[in-house]
Amino acid sequence: MKTLYDLMLAAAKHLTGIDVELQFSEKKSLRAAGCVRVNPAGRVVIDLASDYAPAASEDDLRVFLHEVAHAKLHAKGFGRSDTDRAPIWDKPKSKQQAGRRLLMESQADTLAHAWNNWAAKRAPEPWQNGRSVFENRLTALLRY
Numbered sequence: 746m747k748t749l750y751d752l753m754l755a756a757a758k759h760l761t762g763i764d765v766e767l768q769f770s771e772k773k774s775l776r777a778a779g780c781v782r783v784n785p786a787g788r789v790v791i792d793l794a795s796d797y798a799p800a801a802s803e804d805d806l807r808v809f810l811h812e813v814a815h816a817k818l819h820a821k822g823f824g825r826s827d828t829d830r831a832p833i834w835d836k837p838k839s840k841q842q843a844g845r846r847l848l849m850e851s852q853a854d855t856l857a858h859a860w861n862n863w864a865a866k867r868a869p870e871p872w873q874n875g876r877s878v879f880e881n882r883l884t885a886l887l888r889y
């Protein structure tokens with residue numbers, strides 16, 4: 746049987762169309778539930794906080810889809826990082842940079858919402874098959 750990790754990775758690859766990697770990193774360095782970067786080999790990596798444990802909730806799904814959306818929409822513009830670890834979060838260095846980040850956040854939210862809504866219309870409910878919202882909707886998104 747497939748693990749939840751396998752399902753998340755398959756959905757992330759399908760939704761982004763990119764051969765992404767999925768890693769769990771120290772929350773201390775991320776300062777958020779997740780982040781997206783390009784590793785030294787040039788592969789897009791979605792880092793999720795090590796205490797991020799997708800269980801059941803729609804919120805968990807939104808967090809994950811938000812990061813997947815960043816990978817799809819924004820990773821092309823990222824330079825390669827020089828380490829394999831998640832970057833330390835840094836404050837925006839200018840108003841323009843802060844504005845760009847806000848824009849990227851809202852773009853990722855919009856796409857994550859669209860995916861979630863699409864899946865909500867097609868996935869079975871937990872009471873129908875005993876699986877979580879997270880698992881059911883992510884499975885549905887493999888056909889997006």
Ligand SMILES: [Zn+2]
Nearest residue numbers: 811815850853
């Ligand atoms: Zn974000």
